[in-house]
Amino acid sequence: MSETSKNSRRSFLKGAAAAGVGAVAAATTARAQGTPDPLITEVQPWATGLGDGVDATPYGLPIEYEADVVRRNVPWLTADPISSINFTPIHALDGTITPQGCAFERHHSGAIDLRKEDYRLMINGLVDQPLVFTYEDLERFARINRVFFCECAANTGMEWAGAQLNGAQFTHGMIHNMEYSGVPLRTLLEEAGVKPEGKWVYVEGADASSNGRSIPLEKALDDVLVAFKANGEALRKEHGYPVRLVVPGWEGNMWIKWLRRIEVMEGPVESREETSKYTDTLANGTSRKWTWVMDAKSIVTSPSPQAPIKHGPGPLVITGLAWSGRGAIKRVDVSKDGGKTWETARLANPGQPMALTRFYLDTSWDGKEMLLQARAMDETGYVQPTKKMLREVRGENSVYHNNCIQTWWVKETGEAENVEVS
Amino acid sequence: MSKYPNLLFAGTALFAFLANPVMADKLGLGRPALPEEIAAWNLDVSPDGTGLPVGSGSVEDGEMVFSDNCASCHGEFAEGVDNWPKLAGGKDTLDRKDPVKTVGSYWPYLSTTWDYVHRSMPFGAAQTMSADDTYAIVAYILYSNDLVEDDFVLSNENFLEVEMPNADGFIVDDRETAEAAFWGEPCMENCKESVEITMHASVLDVTPDTVDDAAPAEQPAAEEVAAAEPASSEPAAEPATEPAAEPAAEPAADIDPALIAAGEKVFKKCKACHQIGEGAENKVGPELNSVIGRTAGTVEGFKYSDPMIAAGEGGLVWTDATLAEFLANPRKSMKGTKMSFSGLKKEEDQKAIAAYLGSFSN
Structure with a gap:
């Protein structure tokens, strides 16, 4: 809590939270027991003066008091912040939709500037007619709206070796969930006409990494979207403006940003990102490839190390997120005793x-x-599953696809720590 | 095990029927892609060699090309610098703890190496390698992995004859059978006799400080980094600082802000190796704060090439003019420089970069 605030009460609360929960609880109690709360009994500046006019903020950002709810990176993870990843502050969000501005980013050659006017999408390969689309062309196809999560295959990857990072943002923040507006890839493939020998599509981005992945035609024709809006507005630069691919339920690396080319092929390209990376080496040295689907997973986002209990005993809302690349979440159970006993949580929506x-x-x-x-x-x-169950099948050398049950040790102070349990 | 496909595809088919627009006919949108356009973008190379252009390159040539373009990150012997990716070594480590995954020990197809070098490398100057240079680099990487002799020449004709050691090391995702036990009815009560905490994240203490952003995380020991390395294609390494290109300094009053802005764009070509601005550190290249007016080869802690040090000792000071001359073709104007950058040919780019760098000079 480094900033100095003009709002003394907020400073007090923040300081108290940092100092420990007891102080907050005591302060609340003291007010309730007799001393009138000056926030109520005294006219506050905001209740007498004026606020901002409608021309103050043409495009709004979160209020300054939420300045700590931001993407963060773990500098030691990668050699360079240009080819790197950061993490969604899931500990501080609620509901399910991730605002674009704090949704995790992963790029391989940096987030590029690509104007709509300069955007071209090519479909080539085993098609009746290779085509080039402009951005305006894409907007003339019938489009749909869908909400999907995008999770990096490496989410929770640092935890394979044991409890490492103290915060849901860092252990589980390589995920976001947005409402996409776009054209089904199927529509574009049908416009070009897929030849019978076409069995795969290779999808490729326009940035210098030329990130490309092979997707079986069955999936490409099923639910993949060529998206240009997220949460109602244009994709942010870091999410692939102006056009990205949405590959529901499958690992985030396949969700090609700055999508520039779709090639219909007989077989997979076996690109770097689907051979040397995003493959899973088992104990015997053999590696699984094409592990596209993200297994079912959940995480308690609050309380958690970055979101301690600040109120003392009594009513408590435990909340979190659950998802599966295989379909809908049916049930989430919560344990308070490290997995001895479980109770079923309430889903906010089916x-x-x-x-x-x-x-x-x-x-x-x-x-x-x-x-x-x-x-x-x-x-x-x-x-x-538990991490133990995963290790029994996969060995100790996994990097990706860690969907194990996470444990937070919530102490009597209300603070929480990332731990591993027997 | 058919839980996944049946449910998924049955579910989405219904979804599609209910909610997707009907698209019976083609709309006639877009235009035919021209052969030249397809040729320009359709560069991917498949395991069977489809997509490989005619060409060749020797191990001997590859050593030179690699040294000029790749070695600053990957090392002269492809062994990796500062934990940038190792491209060689790691033989017989895949079934051990912390396997070393390189082109030689892990990559199943040679086409992947050629394709990646040709389309995605060098970092910061992608798509600048000719076909022959790419063959030469790949030949050198093979040599570094003891897979070919030093007189080997790789070409489109003998490409498929190279045997990759881990070609048979992969199986297709088998989670639905190998992990079938994960499907079932979970335990709700008396699931364990006891629960003990076996590991604390606080012991390792590698979490970035989220309260005070200015404090960099403590650097974990190398083996911890290796264990923690995520997915990321690029390897764990020294703690990086803030992104390089944040313009920190106020532009000098007498320099055109538009030129500085143009220079910031040009600087994208430099960012892979150089940092500038607040907190800039030496990376593959030296940090560039106050480079204008500085004697060449004098940033503390950076290991320069001998010619660069000699140039500074000979009186070379970086000015707009000397910088432009150097940047036009670094390896020609200073033979033996470590800077593997093809150069800024356009005069306007040279002026812009000088203005941008100058805005970080006192």
Whole structure:
């Protein structure tokens, strides 16, 4: 809490939170017990003076008091911030939609400037007619709106070696969930006419990394979108402006940003990103490839290391997110004792296929330590496993696809820490 | 195991029927792609060699090209500098703890190497390698992995004859059978006899400080980094600082702001190796704060090439003019420089970059 604030009450609260929960609880109690709250009894500046005019902020940003709710990176992870990744502040968000401005970014050669006027999309390869589309062309196809999560295959990857990073943002923040507006890839492929020998599409970005992935035609024709809006507005530069691919339920690396080319092929290209990276080496040295689907997973976002309990015992909302690349989330269970006993949480809304689901456990905290866990189940009956179960099958050398149950040790002070349990 | 496909495709088919617009006919949108356009973009190379252009390159030539274009990050022997990717070594490590995954030990197809070098490298100057230079670089990488002899010449004709050691090391995703036990009814009560905390994240203490952004995270020990390396294509390395191109200094009053802005764009070509602005550090190249007016080869802590040090000792000071001369063709104007950059040919780019760099000079 480094900033100095003009708002003394906020400073006090923040300081108290940093100092420990007891102070906050005591302050609240003291006010309730007799001293009138000056925030109520005294006319405050905002209740007498004037606020900003409608011309002050043509495009609004979060109020300054939310300045800590931002993407963060882990500098030691990568050699360079240009080819790197950052993390969504999931500990501080609610609902399911991720605002674009704080949705995690991963690029391989930096986020590029590409104007709509300079945008071209080519479809070539095993098609009746290779085509070039402009941005305006894409807007003339019938489009649809869908909400999907995008998760990097490496999300939670740093936790394979043990409990490492203290915060849901860092352990589980390589994910976002947006409402996309775009044209089904199927529509564009049909416009070009796929030849019978076409079995795969290779999709490629316009940036210098030329990031490209091979996708089976069956998936390409099923639910893949060529998207140009997210959460109602143009894609942000860092999310692939003006056009990106949306590959529901599959690893984020396949969601090609700055999409420039779709080639219909007989076989996969076996590009760098689908051979040397995004493959999973097992204990015997053999590696799984084409592990596209993101397994069912969940995380308690609050309380968590970056979102401690600030109120003392009594009513407590435990909340988090669950998702599955195989379909809709059906159920989320929460354990307060490290997995000995479980109770079923309330889903804020029925799970939607390949989209984030918000869960709540509206409970009462006795002020004692908790070992908090969440466990997701999807509509195929898949149950989120423990890290031990994953290691038994996959060995100790995994990098990607860590969907294990996470444990937060919530202490009597309300602070929480990332731990591993037996 | 058919849980996934059945449900998924049955589910989405229904979805499509209910919500997707009907698209019976083609709309006639877009225009035919011209052969020249397809040729310009359709560069990918498949494992069977489809897409490889005619050409060749020797290990001997490759050593030179690699040294000029790749070695600053990947090392003269493809061994990797500062934890940038190792391209060689790692033989027989895949079934051990922390396997070393290189072109030789891990990559199943040679086409992947050729394709990636040709389209995506060098970092910061992608798509500048000719076909012959790419063959030469790939030949050198093979040599560095002891897969070919030093007189080897790689070409489109013998490309498929090269055997990759880990070609048979991959299986297709088998989670639905290998991990079938993950489907089922979960335990709700008395699921464990006892629960003990076995590891604390706070012990490792590698979480970035989210309260005070200015404090960089403590650098973890190298082996911890290796264990923690995520997905990221690029390897764990020293803690990086803030992104390089944040313009920190106020532009000098007498320099055209538009020129500085243009220079900032040109600087994108430099960012892969050089940092500038507040907190800039030496990376592959030296940090560039106050470079204008500085004697060449004098940034503390940066290991310059001998010719660069000699030039500084000989009195070379970076001015708009000397910088322009150097940047026009670095390796020609200073033989033996470590800077593997093809150069800024346009005079306007040279002026713009000088203005931009000058805006960070006192």
